Amino acid sequence: MVEVLYFAWVRERIGLPREKVETSAATVAELVEELKAREPRYEAAFADLSALRVALDQDLAEFDAPIEGVREVAFFPPMTGG
Amino acid sequence: MVEVLYFAWVRERIGLPREKVETSAATVAELVEELKAREPRYEAAFADLSALRVALDQDLAEFDAPIEGVREVAFFPPMTGG
Amino acid sequence: MKIAVQADPFDLGVELAGFGAGRADVGAVVSFTGIVRDDTGAMDALELEHYPGMTERAIAKIVEQAVERWSLADVIVIHRHGRLGIGEQIMMVATAARHRAAAFEAAEFLMDYLKSRAPFWKKEHGPEGTSWVAAKDADEDALKRW
Amino acid sequence: MKIAVQADPFDLGVELAGFGAGRADVGAVVSFTGIVRDDTGAMDALELEHYPGMTERAIAKIVEQAVERWSLADVIVIHRHGRLGIGEQIMMVATAARHRAAAFEAAEFLMDYLKSRAPFWKKEHGPEGTSWVAAKDADEDALKRW
Numbered sequence: 001m002v003e004v005l006y007f008a009w010v011r012e013r014i015g016l017p018r019e020k021v022e023t024s025a026a027t028v029a030e031l032v033e034e035l036k037a038r039e040p041r042y043e044a045a046f047a048d049l050s051a052l053r054v055a056l057d058q059d060l061a062e063f064d065a066p067i068e069g070v071r072e073v074a075f076f077p078p079m080t081g082g
Numbered sequence: 083m084v085e086v087l088y089f090a091w092v093r094e095r096i097g098l099p100r101e102k103v104e105t106s107a108a109t110v111a112e113l114v115e116e117l118k119a120r121e122p123r124y125e126a127a128f129a130d131l132s133a134l135r136v137a138l139d140q141d142l143a144e145f146d147a148p149i150e151g152v153r154e155v156a157f158f159p160p161m162t163g164g
Numbered sequence: 165m166k167i168a169v170q171a172d173p174f175d176l177g178v179e180l181a182g183f184g185a186g187r188a189d190v191g192a193v194v195s196f197t198g199i200v201r202d203d204t205g206a207m208d209a210l211e212l213e214h215y216p217g218m219t220e221r222a223i224a225k226i227v228e229q230a231v232e233r234w235s236l237a238d239v240i241v242i243h244r245h246g247r248l249g250i251g252e253q254i255m256m257v258a259t260a261a262r263h264r265a266a267a268f269e270a271a272e273f274l275m276d277y278l279k280s281r282a283p284f285w286k287k288e289h290g291p292e293g294t295s296w297v298a299a300k301d302a303d304e305d306a307l308k309r310w
Numbered sequence: 311m312k313i314a315v316q317a318d319p320f321d322l323g324v325e326l327a328g329f330g331a332g333r334a335d336v337g338a339v340v341s342f343t344g345i346v347r348d349d350t351g352a353m354d355a356l357e358l359e360h361y362p363g364m365t366e367r368a369i370a371k372i373v374e375q376a377v378e379r380w381s382l383a384d385v386i387v388i389h390r391h392g393r394l395g396i397g398e399q400i401m402m403v404a405t406a407a408r409h410r411a412a413a414f415e416a417a418e419f420l421m422d423y424l425k426s427r428a429p430f431w432k433k434e435h436g437p438e439g440t441s442w443v444a445a446k447d448a449d450e451d452a453l454k455r456w
């Protein structure tokens with residue numbers, strides 16, 4: 001069970017800011033595939049991974065990173081701070 | 083007749099901040115030669131022109147610049163502002 | 165050292181008062197302030213979303229790198245979130261160092277990294293609706309010089 | 311636009327309050343403050359001599375170049391003269407521009423030029439007497455990048 005967070009337009013497309021997800025995925029990419037298979041809104045949010053960033057337990061990570069032991073996975077577009 | 087100003091260690095070596103100078107010099111370099119001929123303290127102040135800067139009527143200039151029509155000639159070391 | 169992520173406005177003068185003071189080895193203080201700009205004349209406000217928890221963590225990491233690399237005597241980073249009007253201050257950084265080159269470079273480094281590595285997202289509100297600000301390739305490229 | 315050459319101290323917060331404000335095209339404000347440093351632990355004070363008249367004129371010229379080159383919305387330059395204690399503020403510049411790169415570059419340009427082209431001379435006062443601060447080749451070299 002991981003906590004999955006969505007920010008900015010990812011949050012808007014999926015329609016919620018966070019949810020608990022029961023998953024057997026080994027990597028972020030596998031988790032994304034599971035989510036995309038759920039509903040069209042997930043499919044839409046994850047259509048172009050190059051437009052997305054992921055953080056594992058609040059550290060930026062790659063989509064091929066393993067998620068074993070991770071408590072919090074966050075998906076969001078490239079940051080625009082400053 | 084030009085007003086000649088000295089700043090920083092040039093002022094200290096010559097021993098005064100400004101003076102009026104009667105000159106027939108055509109260029110700054112000629113004026114410097116006239117001053118050096120006056121007394122050892124001028125000789126000391128102008129010993130190394132590469133360590134000096136000159137301004138004509140408050141604009142930086144070169145030592146070969148003409149001084150005709152100039153009212154104010156200032157000699158000083160390289161600036162250390164900021 | 166001060167890192168703050170807040171909805172409230174900040175006062176640049178208050179933040180900089182005494183910053184870098186009381187140390188004989190500080191010769192240079194640089195500050196940067198980001199302000200909400202309206203390039204199109206059709207913006208009412210800017211909204212900043214962030215990732216509570218990760219934001220502070222990401223900023224702390226960036227600050228730590230800057231302090232080490234430029235031997236900074238002190239740093240301030242304040243970044244706001246929420247809805248901001250045109251002309252309002254979005255964020256500030258300040259750096260205190262021995263020499264001016266270090267203070268300038270560290271401030272630019274902090275800005276470049278905050279732009280692309282701190283989890284903030286900007287959304288423009290205008291009369292015709294809202295739109296998320298897209299990240300610029302130039303901002304990502306800016307990181308390459310460090 | 312503000313240029314001041316003065317013996318009195320200045321208050322950075324007061325100077326920056328409202329600087330660049332009230333314009334929708336200003337997104338970035340950078341400030342630099344120079345502070346009297348004591349590298350050797352053997353300095354009591356720094357004395358700044360200047361060339362009244364030329365100083366203001368030289369600074370105005372440098373500011374004019376910066377405003378034009380980086381399309382600055384506003385600039386502040388304040389430079390003190392006279393005797394200053396360790397930790398006292400010597401001078402400040404501030405720039406207001408549309409983008410951060412312009413604000414940073416213009417502030418660095420102003421600093422580089424003020425260092426070597428504004429008629430100020432620094433003298434250190436210590437227990438063993440006084441000595442004029444020598445200009446550094448690096449400061450002259452810094453101008454080459456502009």
